[in-house]
Amino acid sequence: MQKQERKVVVIGAGFVGATYVYALMHTGLAGEIVLVDLDQKRLKGEVMDLEHGLAFVQPVEIRAGDYSDCADANLIVVTAGAKQIPGQSRLELTQRNADIVKSICDQINRCGSEAVLVMVANPVDVLTQVALKRLDWPRERVIGSGTVLDSARFRSMLGRHCGVDTRNIHAYILGEHGDSEVAAWSMTNLAGISIDEYCPVCGRCYDWETERREIEEAVRRSAYHIIDYKGATYYAVGFALVRIVGAILRNEMSVLSVSTVLDGEYDIRGVSLGVPSVVCQTGVKYVMEAKLSPKESEALSRSASILRDAIAELKRAR
Numbered sequence: 001m002q003k004q005e006r007k008v009v010v011i012g013a014g015f016v017g018a019t020y021v022y023a024l025m026h027t028g029l030a031g032e033i034v035l036v037d038l039d040q041k042r043l044k045g046e047v048m049d050l051e052h053g054l055a056f057v058q059p060v061e062i063r064a065g066d067y068s069d070c071a072d073a074n075l076i077v078v079t080a081g082a083k084q085i086p087g088q089s090r091l092e093l094t095q096r097n098a099d100i101v102k103s104i105c106d107q108i109n110r111c112g113s114e115a116v117l118v119m120v121a122n123p124v125d126v127l128t129q130v131a132l133k134r135l136d137w138p139r140e141r142v143i144g145s146g147t148v149l150d151s152a153r154f155r156s157m158l159g160r161h162c163g164v165d166t167r168n169i170h171a172y173i174l175g176e177h178g179d180s181e182v183a184a185w186s187m188t189n190l191a192g193i194s195i196d197e198y199c200p201v202c203g204r205c206y207d208w209e210t211e212r213r214e215i216e217e218a219v220r221r222s223a224y225h226i227i228d229y230k231g232a233t234y235y236a237v238g239f240a241l242v243r244i245v246g247a248i249l250r251n252e253m254s255v256l257s258v259s260t261v262l263d264g265e266y267d268i269r270g271v272s273l274g275v276p277s278v279v280c281q282t283g284v285k286y287v288m289e290a291k292l293s294p295k296e297s298e299a300l301s302r303s304a305s306i307l308r309d310a311i312a313e314l315k316r317a318r
Ligand SMILES: NC(=O)c1ccc[n+]([C@@H]2O[C@H](COP(=O)([O-])OP(=O)(O)OC[C@H]3O[C@@H](n4cnc5c(N)ncnc54)[C@H](O)[C@@H]3O)[C@@H](O)[C@H]2O)c1
Pocket: 011, 012, 013, 014, 015, 016, 017, 036, 037, 038, 039, 042, 079, 080, 081, 082, 083, 084, 097, 100, 103, 104, 119, 120, 121, 122, 123, 124, 145, 146, 149, 177, 232, 233, 234, 237
């Protein structure tokens, strides 16, 4: 893919959309970034502010646009929608954001786009599935940010806890980007040493079984705490999106826990959730099936049931 062909359209120029573009501008990954938002005044302000940073980053064209820009885009990132208010779960946003996503998909389809779409708005797993159905594209081209952010939170907390560079920790959160997410301890390793071998000999914990549960809970509650403290989360998700989009634009074959509709993998069918998947230029190349512990498999299928119920609830409300 040539640099000038790397066109990214970001729908939603709010906290997440603008922060993501700010992070993306530093990477030189995109040749052209177009922001689209219903709120024209906010859009104008964000684009002006970002554009004034062009002297300090690698060349990139950045501008406000509309849905016709999706026609020749390589990537469409959807961050438009209402966000959680303090105490509200991601699933409580469902109906409102599903309607927004459907109207966005209809406008994208009108211009005949061949792009990969990355859903970010919450509840991201449900909205990925809503978008896939509405767009009627192949499943690999419609993906959600899934648990890429949650996995990064998990890795950073483990890194701090174990006193090891976060980048030497491989760990995934699976399932819903939300309350039913699952920490895959059986897949967790520090520089290739499984956490089950590492913990008993490390000696840093007073009780590693209890501390694991505390870390898991801290990851799950992160967004609630940040929203309570400052109203929204946007920096880490901005980096997570740069990671996903980089894997797509550079055809990296990176393993990321994006949200994708499963077709029998992990014994789950017809539900979109975060599982380690190989991500390339055309979206999800394939889903990696790890051998989970029986407890983790059970928790993952429970997470899938919760998401399946949320989709069914949406259909009933129609
Ligand atoms: N997946 C993740 O890991 C993750 C992390 C953080 C936030 N989020 C989600 O991202 C979404 C955006 O969060 P935010 O903090 O940027 O919110 P925000 O309120 O700051 O921005 C949302 C933007 O969407 C725009 N918008 C609303 N309806 C639109 C439409 N039909 N077409 C175009 N634009 C429209 C609004 O005008 C606004 O500018 C929320 O749903 C939030 O929960 C997801």
